[in-house]
Amino acid sequence: MRFGIFYEHQIPRPWDRMSEHRQFQNALEQVELADSLGLDYAWMVEHHFLEEYSHGSSPTAFFGAASQRTKQIRLGHGIFQLTTNHPIRVAEHVATLDLLSNGRVELGTGEGAGPTELHPFKARVREKRDMWEEAIQALVPCFTEDAWEWHGRYWDFPARNVLPKPYQQPHPPLWVACSNLSTIEMAARRGMGALGFQFATPDGARAWVNRYYSIFAAGPDKLCDYELNPNIAVVSGFMCAETDEEARAKAEGWTFFVFCLEYNATHKYEPGTVHLWDEYQEWKETPAAAKVFESGLIGSPETIRTKLRAFAETGIDQIILLNQAGKTTHEDICSSLELFGREIMPEFHDLEPEHQRWKQDVLAGRVTLEDLETRGHLTAVMAANPNIKRYTADEIRAQKEAKEAAEAALAGRSR
Numbered sequence: 001m002r003f004g005i006f007y008e009h010q011i012p013r014p015w016d017r018m019s020e021h022r023q024f025q026n027a028l029e030q031v032e033l034a035d036s037l038g039l040d041y042a043w044m045v046e047h048h049f050l051e052e053y054s055h056g057s058s059p060t061a062f063f064g065a066a067s068q069r070t071k072q073i074r075l076g077h078g079i080f081q082l083t084t085n086h087p088i089r090v091a092e093h094v095a096t097l098d099l100l101s102n103g104r105v106e107l108g109t110g111e112g113a114g115p116t117e118l119h120p121f122k123a124r125v126r127e128k129r130d131m132w133e134e135a136i137q138a139l140v141p142c143f144t145e146d147a148w149e150w151h152g153r154y155w156d157f158p159a160r161n162v163l164p165k166p167y168q169q170p171h172p173p174l175w176v177a178c179s180n181l182s183t184i185e186m187a188a189r190r191g192m193g194a195l196g197f198q199f200a201t202p203d204g205a206r207a208w209v210n211r212y213y214s215i216f217a218a219g220p221d222k223l224c225d226y227e228l229n230p231n232i233a234v235v236s237g238f239m240c241a242e243t244d245e246e247a248r249a250k251a252e253g254w255t256f257f258v259f260c261l262e263y264n265a266t267h268k269y270e271p272g273t274v275h276l277w278d279e280y281q282e283w284k285e286t287p288a289a290a291k292v293f294e295s296g297l298i299g300s301p302e303t304i305r306t307k308l309r310a311f312a313e314t315g316i317d318q319i320i321l322l323n324q325a326g327k328t329t330h331e332d333i334c335s336s337l338e339l340f341g342r343e344i345m346p347e348f349h350d351l352e353p354e355h356q357r358w359k360q361d362v363l364a365g366r367v368t369l370e371d372l373e374t375r376g377h378l379t380a381v382m383a384a385n386p387n388i389k390r391y392t393a394d395e396i397r398a399q400k401e402a403k404e405a406a407e408a409a410l411a412g413r414s415r
Helices: 017-038 059-067 088-099 115-121 125-143 180-188 202-218 246-251 252-266 276-283 288-294 300-311 330-345 345-349 351-365 379-383 386-414
Strands: 001-006 041-044 074-081 103-110 148-151 156-160 174-177 193-196 232-242 295-297 318-324
Touching: 001 074, 001 345, 017 041, 017 059, 017 125, 017 180, 017 318, 041 103, 059 295, 074 193, 088 103, 088 125, 088 180, 088 300, 103 125, 103 193, 103 300, 125 148, 156 330, 156 351, 174 180, 180 193, 180 202, 180 252, 180 295, 202 232, 202 300, 202 351, 232 246, 232 252, 232 330, 246 295, 252 276, 252 330, 276 379, 295 300, 300 330, 300 345, 318 330
Parallel strands: 001 041, 001 318, 041 074, 074 103, 103 174, 174 193, 193 232, 232 295, 232 318
Antiparallel strands: 148 156
């Protein structure tokens, strides 16, 4: 099993003039520490306008700085929004970062969260899956073709040689954001790595992994010509301390993170009118908040080791540790990573050769995975906060309805 760290760059109010400066400087030190400890990946999301929840609007700038302070750790876009960025600009940014980092970029892509993010860029929720698919088709050949043009519904550009070309050939590994089982299945069908959240129990994770790799082994239906990336990773709340009690006391950031997901799924608000940290103070006393600690990797080294052993048996490729959230201090983040890297991670790194052999056997058809029931395996955090699940389900339903309406309109015009 491999490990990453994850950044939304959360900065709860109240803010001062140096709040963002402190956050980014601390995060760079944390990535540098993770690199020295031997963690495998650093991931950063791209979000826009999501006050307190994310100040991470420019991952390439952040990783450009991180690339010069690290040597081994992979730098992962988790994700680059293809609905709010032109495909040519994505290709240029990613290739430049790949050159600066000597080929350490992972390209995760996605669609953006909702109207707050998408509408200022003239993108719509009902069209975002179609935009993402077309953007992949327009983007990936930019990495390899000396003259590439695209004429589609959302993107249109004449033939150009998009420069520079990436260090990795033919391109950095491709991933896609996954919020539920249907998008994990989609990632496998498209031949891409799946980036999801750990909102399932180990039994649920095993079902997801089996479904993902079974679809992958059957032969992906790629959107265009690109290298396959069979990998499934999950983001998990994280805090490691000498005792379970100490870890839980330092892990309030994880409950704030989940609160923000719940709040953004159920509320619309004008810019600057809501203080999420203040709203969170009431929510954190609810039974739903208490359930949050039952998920994630929060506890002593022995507690986390036990949880990770259960997930290692599922076939998960990577666990991404969400440490920077809420008001978790820089000191607690660093001490947590150091304890994890020293006392826990080596055991699971040692399992990686065996895991790779298992994966190759599955992909080659030498091992057939059981199709397990995927329902009923949500963690307590999802059971107690159903709006997180409902939000993603509503988006999927809206996309399906929009596609059906478009097909019906086309059928009507053809008669």
